[in-house]
Amino acid sequence: MLMDFPDRLAQKIPHHTVLLPALTTLNIDLGKGDPSPRLTSILCSISSAPALGSITIGNDGRFNIGRSSQGPWGDMDRWLARMAEHTKVQGGLSVILRGWPKGKPVCEGFLPDFRRAGGQIKTRVRD
Amino acid sequence: MNSLPQELVDAVIDNLPRSSLFSSSLVAKLWRTRSQQRALERIKFLSEDQVDRWYIDFPQDPEGVASYVHVVEFENTTFRGNLATFGCALQNLCSLTTLWVKGMEIPDELPAQIPRMEVWKRITTLRLWFISSTLTTVVSVVLSLPDLEVLSIARATAGLGGPLSSHPVTPPHRTPLDLLELQAYVGGIGRALARSRLTSRHLSLDVDLLGVEQLIMCSSEMLVKLALYGM
Numbered sequence: 001m002l003m004d005f006p007d008r009l010a011q012k013i014p015h016h017t018v019l020l021p022a023l024t025t026l027n028i029d030l031g032k033g034d035p036s037p038r039l040t041s042i043l044c045s046i047s048s049a050p051a052l053g054s055i056t057i058g059n060d061g062r063f064n065i066g067r068s069s070q071g072p073w074g075d076m077d078r079w080l081a082r083m084a085e086h087t088k089v090q091g092g093l094s095v096i097l098r099g100w101p102k103g104k105p106v107c108e109g110f111l112p113d114f115r116r117a118g119g120q121i122k123t124r125v126r127d
Numbered sequence: 128m129n130s131l132p133q134e135l136v137d138a139v140i141d142n143l144p145r146s147s148l149f150s151s152s153l154v155a156k157l158w159r160t161r162s163q164q165r166a167l168e169r170i171k172f173l174s175e176d177q178v179d180r181w182y183i184d185f186p187q188d189p190e191g192v193a194s195y196v197h198v199v200e201f202e203n204t205t206f207r208g209n210l211a212t213f214g215c216a217l218q219n220l221c222s223l224t225t226l227w228v229k230g231m232e233i234p235d236e237l238p239a240q241i242p243r244m245e246v247w248k249r250i251t252t253l254r255l256w257f258i259s260s261t262l263t264t265v266v267s268v269v270l271s272l273p274d275l276e277v278l279s280i281a282r283a284t285a286g287l288g289g290p291l292s293s294h295p296v297t298p299p300h301r302t303p304l305d306l307l308e309l310q311a312y313v314g315g316i317g318r319a320l321a322r323s324r325l326t327s328r329h330l331s332l333d334v335d336l337l338g339v340e341q342l343i344m345c346s347s348e349m350l351v352k353l354a355l356y357g358m
Binding site: 018019020021022023024025026027028029031036038039041042043045046 | 334335339340343344347348349350351352353354355356357
């Protein structure tokens with residue numbers, strides 16, 4: 001299964017990965033930054049969560065998505081794609097971006113692997 | 128006023144702000160008990176003297192005012208090594224379910240005292256914030272509480288270090304926690320709890336903690352909700 005993923009993520013997947021069969025809710029709070037290498041490492045230790053229907057990613061600052069196929073968002077994208085491929089939830093896996101700037105659309109190139117894997121992106125604007 | 132049914136009076140009191148409860152307890156006899164129950168539902172001790180006074184004013188009485196307390200906070204209270212005072216303060220709170228300890232040292236002698244006191248068996252929520260202690264003591268306290276459902280540990284100001292001198296392991300029949308929350312600066316407690324095989328249905332974890340992966344792995348079968356933060 002790891003062969004399906006880009007080398008970079010495969011390198012980051014720890015030797016001991018874990019299946020979370022009952023996980024339905026995952027909230028990730030980024031504070032004011034990008035996904036950190038530590039966060040990516042923890043997420044990569046999760047091999048599959050088939051009951052997971054949505055993942056909320058919060059950011060108190062602004063989403064600095066840059067070129068999302070590279071860097072911290074690229075790693076997150078590849079992990080999200082893996083989760084989207086393995087979900088058994090009807091309707092697939094959604095990512096909810098909490099704290100998204102009001103009126104700003106999500107650019108087409110954001111989280112491309114996740115989208116290709118059937119994932120959906122939703123936004124929740126900052127209060 | 129006395130013609131109102133008790134249920135209606137209770138409903139009114141339940142919607143009053145806390146600041147009005149001492150006044151409402153003086154409205155009529157029907158208002159007194161419910162008002163006192165709500166006013167004393169949660170109490171906070173800010174010094175050892177306050178603990179002493181409470182114990183003198185409200186000696187053990189299963190039906191009395193002390194039985195109204197469900198949540199107790201000890202904040203910056205030092206017992207000067209006198210664990211008996213701490214024990215007595217808890218012992219007469221026969222409805223206590225939530226213990227919130229802030230800015231205190233957890234003495235190494237506490238775990239040995241817990242099995243001897245009935246009150247600890249009723250604790251379902253334990254919050255340890257800004258504490259100092261050793262890993263062994265904290266893990267032993269946690270594992271000594273058989274019905275614990277919620278555990279929150281945050282910002283240990285000092286300590287929570289040292290080797291785990293013994294390796295307490297969660298009893299196999301113990302049910303998982305409902306929530307395990309570990310916030311920033313708690314030393315090696317995450318890894319220590321993972322080594323003790325403590326499990327939870329909901330994990331809320333600072334990602335910079337040691338042992339996050341191990342905690343997730345321990346709870347993998349029953350984990351329903353995971354929150355990761357602090358990046």
